Amino acid sequence: QKEVEQDPGPLSVPEGAIVSLNCTYSNSAFQYFMWYRQYSRKGPELLMYTYSSGNKEDGRFTAQVDKSSKYISLFIRDSQPSDSATYLCAMGGSNYKLTFGKGTLLTVNP
C-alpha cells in the first residue's frame, strides 16, 4: 500500500460546479497537509496548507483534514475553466520530505 493514495481521475465538470478532491494516507506521522495545483508543463504551486485536523477556507477553496480517518479533501466552489489543472495532495511529518499523491487531473468545461 502506498503512503498516499489519490484517484488520478480524470475529472470533468461544468463551470460553476462544486468539485471534491480527496486523498487517503496510511502514515500516522503526517502532521501537515497541503494541496498543490499544477498547470500543464509547469511546476506545482501551493494552494492550501493545513496543520492537524479541521477545515481551512481561502476564497473558493476549502481544505479539510480528518486525521482519525486519515483522509483529506479539497473542495472548489463555483469552479472556473481557469481551475483546470492537476491537483496534488502532499503530506509531511517530522522529517524533511513531502510525500505527494499521484495527482487528479481536473477539467472545468465552460
Added chain:
Amino acid sequence: GAGVSQSPRYKVTKRGQDVALRCDPISGHVSLYWYRQALGQGPEFLTYFNYEAQQDKSGLPNDRFSAERPEGSISTLTIQRTEQRDSAMYRCASSLERTSGRAIGELFFGEGSRLTVL
C-alpha cells in the same frame, strides 16, 4: 530572478553518459529540495539542503546520483552513467524557511529539467 530557475529545460543523452542538472533557487531561500516526477505521478523526494549542508539524501535512488550546493545557493544534481530508467522530470524547489522537525515551509518549484536517456 523571480522564481526558481532550472537548466537545461530539456536534456537528451545516451545511456552511459553523465548529466548535470542545475538549480538556481529564489534569492535568500535557505532550503533547497530536489524531486523527481515521472509522467502521471506526483513528485518524489530525492534530497534536501539547508544552506550548503545536505541534510537528507535518503531519496537518491543509488550511488550514481549525487547533489551539491557548495555556497548555499545554486545546486547541481549529477547523474553518472545514465540509464533509461533515469528518464523523468527533475524538479528543484526552494523554501524561505529552514525545514525543521515541526514544519516544512512553502515550497516554490521550478519548471523542471526533463531528462530523456536513449
